[in-house]
Protein backbone atom coordinates (compact mmCIF):
# COMPACT_ATOMS: atom_id res chain seq x y z
CA UNK A 1 0.00 0.00 0.00
CA UNK A 2 2.60 2.54 1.00
CA UNK A 3 4.35 2.15 -2.33
CA UNK A 4 1.27 3.79 -3.85
CA UNK A 5 2.05 7.04 -2.03
CA UNK A 6 3.53 9.92 -3.96
CA UNK A 7 5.90 12.43 -2.38
CA UNK A 8 4.00 15.50 -1.16
CA UNK A 9 5.08 19.04 -1.96
CA UNK A 10 7.04 20.55 0.91
CA UNK A 11 5.43 23.43 2.82
CA UNK A 12 7.75 26.32 1.99
CA UNK A 13 7.50 27.95 5.42
CA UNK A 14 8.21 24.71 7.29
CA UNK A 15 11.04 23.85 4.87
CA UNK A 16 12.68 27.14 5.73
CA UNK A 17 12.64 26.28 9.45
CA UNK A 18 14.69 23.15 8.71
CA UNK A 19 17.13 24.97 6.43
CA UNK A 20 17.72 27.62 9.08
CA UNK A 21 18.24 25.03 11.79
CA UNK A 22 20.82 23.19 9.67
CA UNK A 23 22.79 26.33 8.77
CA UNK A 24 26.00 26.34 10.90
CA UNK A 25 26.71 30.08 10.46
CA UNK A 26 26.46 31.87 13.81
CA UNK A 27 25.49 35.14 12.13
CA UNK A 28 22.29 33.66 10.65
CA UNK A 29 19.04 35.63 10.93
CA UNK A 30 15.62 33.92 10.87
CA UNK A 31 12.85 36.01 9.30
CA UNK A 32 10.84 32.96 8.23
CA UNK A 33 8.00 31.39 10.18
CA UNK A 34 5.48 33.68 11.87
CA UNK A 35 6.55 33.32 15.49
CA UNK A 36 7.06 36.34 17.74
CA UNK A 37 10.54 36.75 19.20
CA UNK A 38 11.77 39.30 21.72
CA UNK A 39 15.03 41.25 21.39
CA UNK A 40 17.00 38.25 22.67
CA UNK A 41 15.50 35.93 20.06
CA UNK A 42 13.28 34.13 22.56
CA UNK A 43 9.58 33.37 22.06
CA UNK A 44 8.50 34.02 25.64
CA UNK A 45 5.62 32.45 27.53
CA UNK A 46 3.48 35.49 28.31
CA UNK A 47 3.24 36.50 31.98
CA UNK A 48 -0.53 36.00 32.21
CA UNK A 49 -0.23 32.58 30.56
CA UNK A 50 2.38 31.49 33.14
CA UNK A 51 0.21 32.79 35.98
CA UNK A 52 -2.87 31.00 34.60
CA UNK A 53 -0.89 27.77 34.19
CA UNK A 54 0.24 27.93 37.83
CA UNK A 55 -3.31 28.51 39.01
CA UNK A 56 -4.58 25.73 36.77
CA UNK A 57 -2.02 23.29 38.14
CA UNK A 58 -3.11 24.15 41.66
CA UNK A 59 -6.84 23.96 41.06
CA UNK A 60 -7.50 21.49 38.25
CA UNK A 61 -9.04 18.32 39.62
CA UNK A 62 -9.75 16.30 36.49
CA UNK A 63 -8.57 15.74 32.94
CA UNK A 64 -11.79 14.11 31.80
CA UNK A 65 -13.24 15.04 28.42
CA UNK A 66 -14.39 18.56 27.85
CA UNK A 67 -17.40 19.47 25.64
CA UNK A 68 -17.37 18.32 22.02
CA UNK A 69 -17.64 21.97 20.93
CA UNK A 70 -15.11 23.02 23.58
CA UNK A 71 -15.89 24.50 26.99
CA UNK A 72 -18.85 26.90 26.65
CA UNK A 73 -16.98 29.48 28.73
CA UNK A 74 -14.06 29.48 26.24
CA UNK A 75 -16.31 29.81 23.22
CA UNK A 76 -18.22 32.66 24.91
CA UNK A 77 -15.16 34.56 26.13
CA UNK A 78 -13.24 34.31 22.85
CA UNK A 79 -16.31 35.09 20.72
CA UNK A 80 -16.84 38.22 22.83
CA UNK A 81 -13.19 39.25 22.41
CA UNK A 82 -13.52 38.91 18.64
CA UNK A 83 -17.04 40.21 18.05
CA UNK A 84 -17.78 42.57 20.93
CA UNK A 85 -21.53 43.15 20.72
CA UNK A 86 -21.62 43.24 16.90
CA UNK A 87 -23.99 40.25 16.67
CA UNK A 88 -26.64 38.93 19.10
CA UNK A 89 -25.40 35.70 20.68
CA UNK A 90 -28.49 33.78 19.54
CA UNK A 91 -27.03 33.97 16.01
CA UNK A 92 -23.67 32.46 17.05
CA UNK A 93 -22.59 28.83 16.90
CA UNK A 94 -18.98 27.85 17.59
CA UNK A 95 -16.46 25.08 18.13
CA UNK A 96 -13.05 25.09 19.72
CA UNK A 97 -10.46 23.81 17.25
CA UNK A 98 -6.81 22.76 17.22
CA UNK A 99 -5.38 26.19 16.35
CA UNK A 100 -6.40 28.57 13.61
CA UNK A 101 -5.50 25.99 10.97
CA UNK A 102 -7.99 23.58 12.57
CA UNK A 103 -10.63 26.31 12.40
CA UNK A 104 -9.91 26.97 8.71
CA UNK A 105 -10.09 23.26 7.97
CA UNK A 106 -13.40 22.84 9.83
CA UNK A 107 -14.84 25.94 8.11
CA UNK A 108 -13.97 24.52 4.69
CA UNK A 109 -15.37 21.11 5.62
CA UNK A 110 -18.61 22.78 6.75
CA UNK A 111 -18.85 24.68 3.45
CA UNK A 112 -18.23 21.47 1.52
CA UNK A 113 -20.89 19.66 3.57
CA UNK A 114 -23.45 22.37 2.80
CA UNK A 115 -22.55 23.31 -0.79
CA UNK A 116 -19.95 20.96 -2.31
CA UNK A 117 -19.81 22.98 -5.54
CA UNK A 118 -19.24 26.40 -3.92
CA UNK A 119 -16.18 28.31 -5.06
CA UNK A 120 -13.81 29.58 -2.38
CA UNK A 121 -12.12 32.86 -3.34
CA UNK A 122 -8.69 33.53 -1.88
CA UNK A 123 -6.49 36.60 -2.10
CA UNK A 124 -3.47 36.47 -4.40
CA UNK A 125 -1.21 36.04 -2.53
CA UNK A 126 -2.42 34.37 0.66
CA UNK A 127 -1.08 32.07 3.38
CA UNK A 128 0.08 29.00 1.37
CA UNK A 129 -1.89 26.60 3.58
CA UNK A 130 -5.21 28.15 2.43
CA UNK A 131 -5.02 26.90 -1.18
CA UNK A 132 -3.33 23.72 0.00
CA UNK A 133 -6.27 22.72 2.23
CA UNK A 134 -8.88 23.84 -0.32
CA UNK A 135 -7.22 21.66 -2.99
CA UNK A 136 -6.83 18.75 -0.56
CA UNK A 137 -10.59 18.88 0.09
CA UNK A 138 -11.26 18.89 -3.66
CA UNK A 139 -13.11 22.21 -3.56
CA UNK A 140 -13.41 24.84 -6.29
CA UNK A 141 -11.09 27.78 -5.84
CA UNK A 142 -10.66 31.21 -7.45
CA UNK A 143 -8.28 34.08 -6.73
CA UNK A 144 -8.84 37.79 -6.35
CA UNK A 145 -6.03 40.29 -6.89
CA UNK A 146 -4.74 41.77 -3.67
CA UNK A 147 -1.16 43.02 -3.80
CA UNK A 148 0.22 45.84 -5.91
CA UNK A 149 3.82 44.84 -6.62
CA UNK A 150 4.75 48.43 -7.52
CA UNK A 151 3.50 50.19 -4.37
CA UNK A 152 3.59 47.14 -2.07
CA UNK A 153 0.12 48.25 -1.01
CA UNK A 154 -3.29 46.75 -1.77
CA UNK A 155 -4.30 46.61 -5.45
CA UNK A 156 -7.74 47.89 -4.54
CA UNK A 157 -8.95 48.44 -8.10
CA UNK A 158 -7.95 44.88 -9.07
CA UNK A 159 -9.48 43.48 -5.89
CA UNK A 160 -12.84 45.17 -6.53
CA UNK A 161 -12.84 44.09 -10.19
CA UNK A 162 -12.27 40.48 -9.22
CA UNK A 163 -14.71 40.40 -6.32
CA UNK A 164 -17.39 41.79 -8.66
CA UNK A 165 -17.25 38.34 -10.34
CA UNK A 166 -18.18 36.48 -7.15
CA UNK A 167 -21.41 34.49 -7.55
CA UNK A 168 -24.20 34.15 -5.01
CA UNK A 169 -23.26 31.43 -2.51
CA UNK A 170 -19.51 31.68 -3.20
CA UNK A 171 -17.25 31.92 -0.18
CA UNK A 172 -14.69 34.73 0.05
CA UNK A 173 -11.75 34.18 2.38
CA UNK A 174 -10.65 37.51 3.89
CA UNK A 175 -7.79 38.22 6.29
CA UNK A 176 -9.47 40.09 9.16
CA UNK A 177 -6.29 42.06 9.87
CA UNK A 178 -2.51 41.86 9.36
CA UNK A 179 -2.59 40.28 5.91
CA UNK A 180 -0.29 37.26 5.59
CA UNK A 181 2.05 37.31 3.65
CA UNK A 182 2.00 40.92 2.44
CA UNK A 183 1.44 43.13 5.52
CA UNK A 184 -0.67 45.42 3.28
CA UNK A 185 -4.18 45.99 4.60
CA UNK A 186 -7.46 47.62 3.60
CA UNK A 187 -8.41 50.83 5.39
CA UNK A 188 -11.84 51.33 6.97
CA UNK A 189 -13.39 52.98 3.90
CA UNK A 190 -12.08 50.21 1.64
CA UNK A 191 -13.51 47.55 3.96
CA UNK A 192 -16.90 49.31 3.70
CA UNK A 193 -16.74 49.10 -0.11
CA UNK A 194 -15.74 45.43 -0.04
CA UNK A 195 -18.58 44.64 2.36
CA UNK A 196 -21.16 46.48 0.22
CA UNK A 197 -19.97 44.72 -2.93
CA UNK A 198 -19.85 41.24 -1.40
CA UNK A 199 -23.26 41.69 0.21
CA UNK A 200 -24.67 42.69 -3.19
CA UNK A 201 -23.09 39.59 -4.74
CA UNK A 202 -24.61 37.29 -2.11
CA UNK A 203 -21.18 36.08 -0.94
CA UNK A 204 -20.45 34.28 2.32
CA UNK A 205 -17.37 35.74 4.04
CA UNK A 206 -14.89 33.41 5.73
CA UNK A 207 -12.67 35.59 7.90
CA UNK A 208 -9.24 34.33 8.96
CA UNK A 209 -8.28 36.22 12.12
CA UNK A 210 -4.89 34.94 13.23
CA UNK A 211 -3.19 38.16 14.37
CA UNK A 212 -5.73 40.12 16.42
CA UNK A 213 -3.72 42.57 18.56
CA UNK A 214 -0.63 42.52 16.31
CA UNK A 215 -1.66 45.36 13.99
CA UNK A 216 -3.37 48.48 15.33
CA UNK A 217 -4.65 47.12 18.66
CA UNK A 218 -6.89 44.37 20.02
CA UNK A 219 -10.18 46.18 19.31
CA UNK A 220 -8.99 47.96 16.17
CA UNK A 221 -7.87 44.67 14.60
CA UNK A 222 -11.35 43.21 15.10
CA UNK A 223 -13.13 46.19 13.50
CA UNK A 224 -13.43 44.73 9.98
CA UNK A 225 -14.51 41.33 11.33
CA UNK A 226 -17.21 43.00 13.44
CA UNK A 227 -18.51 45.01 10.48
CA UNK A 228 -18.62 41.86 8.36
CA UNK A 229 -20.35 39.90 11.12
CA UNK A 230 -23.08 42.54 11.37
CA UNK A 231 -23.56 43.00 7.62
CA UNK A 232 -24.11 39.48 6.26
CA UNK A 233 -26.79 36.87 6.95
CA UNK A 234 -24.13 34.14 7.07
CA UNK A 235 -20.46 34.46 8.10
CA UNK A 236 -17.70 32.12 9.21
CA UNK A 237 -14.80 33.31 11.38
CA UNK A 238 -11.69 31.20 11.99
CA UNK A 239 -9.54 32.66 14.76
CA UNK A 240 -6.26 31.68 16.37
CA UNK A 241 -4.82 32.27 19.85
CA UNK A 242 -1.37 31.07 18.78
CA UNK A 243 0.11 34.52 18.26
CA UNK A 244 -1.78 36.92 20.53
CA UNK A 245 -1.55 34.59 23.54
CA UNK A 246 1.82 33.15 22.40
CA UNK A 247 0.54 29.58 22.86
CA UNK A 248 1.50 28.24 19.45
CA UNK A 249 2.03 24.61 20.43
CA UNK A 250 -1.14 24.38 22.53
CA UNK A 251 -3.24 24.50 19.33
CA UNK A 252 -5.94 26.89 20.45
CA UNK A 253 -8.44 28.24 17.96
CA UNK A 254 -12.14 28.74 17.35
CA UNK A 255 -14.54 28.53 14.44
CA UNK A 256 -17.57 30.80 14.79
CA UNK A 257 -20.57 30.42 12.49
CA UNK A 258 -23.04 33.28 12.31
CA UNK A 259 -26.46 32.62 10.80
CA UNK A 260 -30.18 33.02 11.43
CA UNK A 261 -31.17 32.43 15.06
CA UNK A 262 -33.71 29.84 13.86
CA UNK A 263 -30.93 27.75 12.29
CA UNK A 264 -28.52 27.93 15.21
CA UNK A 265 -29.28 24.41 16.48
CA UNK A 266 -28.60 22.72 13.14
CA UNK A 267 -25.47 24.81 12.53
CA UNK A 268 -24.11 23.99 16.00
CA UNK A 269 -24.96 20.32 15.46
CA UNK A 270 -23.00 20.27 12.21
CA UNK A 271 -19.99 21.94 13.82
CA UNK A 272 -20.07 19.41 16.66
CA UNK A 273 -20.37 16.59 14.09
CA UNK A 274 -17.27 17.82 12.26
CA UNK A 275 -15.26 17.92 15.49
CA UNK A 276 -16.39 14.37 16.28
CA UNK A 277 -15.46 13.09 12.83
CA UNK A 278 -12.05 14.71 12.76
CA UNK A 279 -10.66 14.47 16.28
CA UNK A 280 -13.56 14.20 18.77
CA UNK A 281 -12.82 16.60 21.58
CA UNK A 282 -10.72 19.69 20.89
CA UNK A 283 -7.52 20.34 22.86
CA UNK A 284 -8.31 21.95 26.20
CA UNK A 285 -5.15 23.24 27.88
CA UNK A 286 -4.64 26.39 25.81
CA UNK A 287 -8.37 27.09 25.66
CA UNK A 288 -8.60 26.87 29.44
CA UNK A 289 -5.71 29.31 29.88
CA UNK A 290 -7.33 31.76 27.47
CA UNK A 291 -10.62 31.49 29.37
CA UNK A 292 -8.93 32.05 32.73
CA UNK A 293 -7.15 35.13 31.39
CA UNK A 294 -10.20 36.65 29.71
CA UNK A 295 -12.41 36.04 32.77
CA UNK A 296 -9.98 37.47 35.35
CA UNK A 297 -9.69 41.28 35.27
CA UNK A 298 -6.11 41.38 36.60
CA UNK A 299 -4.79 38.62 34.33
CA UNK A 300 -6.58 40.14 31.36
CA UNK A 301 -5.10 43.60 32.02
CA UNK A 302 -1.60 42.12 32.30
CA UNK A 303 -2.04 40.07 29.12
CA UNK A 304 -3.30 43.11 27.22
CA UNK A 305 -0.36 45.19 28.46
CA UNK A 306 2.16 42.56 27.32
CA UNK A 307 0.40 42.13 23.97
CA UNK A 308 0.59 45.88 23.49
CA UNK A 309 4.36 45.78 24.24
CA UNK A 310 4.71 43.11 21.56
CA UNK A 311 2.72 45.16 19.05
CA UNK A 312 4.65 48.36 19.75
CA UNK A 313 7.95 46.52 19.53
CA UNK A 314 7.05 45.34 16.03
CA UNK A 315 6.02 48.88 15.05
CA UNK A 316 9.34 50.25 16.31
CA UNK A 317 11.20 47.60 14.32
CA UNK A 318 9.17 48.50 11.23
CA UNK A 319 10.04 52.18 11.55
CA UNK A 320 13.73 51.54 12.18
CA UNK A 321 13.95 49.11 9.24
CA UNK A 322 12.29 51.67 6.95
CA UNK A 323 14.74 54.34 8.22
CA UNK A 324 17.79 52.08 7.76
CA UNK A 325 16.64 51.10 4.25
CA UNK A 326 16.25 54.78 3.37
CA UNK A 327 19.85 55.36 4.40
CA UNK A 328 21.23 52.18 2.84
CA UNK A 329 19.45 52.53 -0.53
CA UNK A 330 19.38 56.33 -0.59
CA UNK A 331 15.71 56.13 -1.64
CA UNK A 332 12.19 55.92 -0.22
CA UNK A 333 11.47 52.63 -2.02
CA UNK A 334 11.06 50.71 1.20
CA UNK A 335 9.05 53.27 3.17
CA UNK A 336 6.04 50.95 2.88
CA UNK A 337 7.58 48.73 5.57
CA UNK A 338 6.58 51.33 8.18
CA UNK A 339 2.95 51.47 7.07
CA UNK A 340 2.42 47.72 6.77
CA UNK A 341 0.85 46.06 9.81
CA UNK A 342 1.20 42.73 11.59
CA UNK A 343 4.10 40.32 11.68
CA UNK A 344 4.85 40.31 7.99
CA UNK A 345 5.94 42.48 5.09
CA UNK A 346 6.44 41.35 1.54
CA UNK A 347 9.50 43.26 0.38
CA UNK A 348 9.03 42.72 -3.34
CA UNK A 349 12.43 41.10 -3.94
CA UNK A 350 12.93 38.47 -6.63
CA UNK A 351 13.38 34.82 -5.71
CA UNK A 352 17.01 35.08 -6.89
CA UNK A 353 17.59 38.01 -4.51
CA UNK A 354 15.97 36.07 -1.66
CA UNK A 355 18.29 33.15 -2.41
CA UNK A 356 21.35 35.43 -2.44
CA UNK A 357 20.35 36.88 0.92
CA UNK A 358 20.17 33.35 2.32
CA UNK A 359 23.30 31.99 0.67
CA UNK A 360 25.62 34.98 1.01
CA UNK A 361 24.23 36.76 4.08
CA UNK A 362 22.60 33.91 6.09
CA UNK A 363 19.33 35.88 6.11
CA UNK A 364 16.30 33.61 5.85
CA UNK A 365 12.97 34.83 4.48
CA UNK A 366 10.15 33.08 2.62
CA UNK A 367 10.74 32.76 -1.16
CA UNK A 368 8.17 35.44 -1.99
CA UNK A 369 10.31 37.88 0.08
CA UNK A 370 8.00 37.81 3.11
CA UNK A 371 9.87 38.78 6.27
CA UNK A 372 8.76 38.23 9.84
CA UNK A 373 9.36 41.64 11.40
CA UNK A 374 9.54 40.09 14.87
CA UNK A 375 12.59 38.08 13.79
CA UNK A 376 14.57 41.34 13.83
CA UNK A 377 16.11 43.32 16.68
CA UNK A 378 18.02 46.60 17.04
CA UNK A 379 21.29 44.84 16.13
CA UNK A 380 20.06 42.99 13.05
CA UNK A 381 17.96 45.78 11.45
CA UNK A 382 21.03 47.57 9.95
CA UNK A 383 22.53 44.24 8.89
CA UNK A 384 19.35 43.37 6.97
CA UNK A 385 19.10 46.86 5.46
CA UNK A 386 22.71 46.74 4.24
CA UNK A 387 22.26 43.26 2.76
CA UNK A 388 19.05 44.27 0.95
CA UNK A 389 20.79 47.36 -0.42
CA UNK A 390 23.60 45.15 -1.66
CA UNK A 391 21.41 42.62 -3.47
CA UNK A 392 18.60 44.96 -4.61
CA UNK A 393 19.98 48.47 -4.29
Ligand code: LMR
Nearest residue numbers: 013032033034035127180
Ligand atom coordinates in the same frame (compact mmCIF):
# COMPACT_ATOMS: atom_id res chain seq x y z
C1 LMR B 1 3.21 31.63 9.14
O1 LMR B 1 2.56 32.01 8.16
O2 LMR B 1 4.45 31.68 9.20
C2 LMR B 1 2.49 31.12 10.34
O3 LMR B 1 1.11 31.21 10.17
C3 LMR B 1 2.92 29.78 10.76
C4 LMR B 1 2.46 28.69 9.85
O4 LMR B 1 1.86 27.74 10.35
O5 LMR B 1 2.70 28.77 8.63
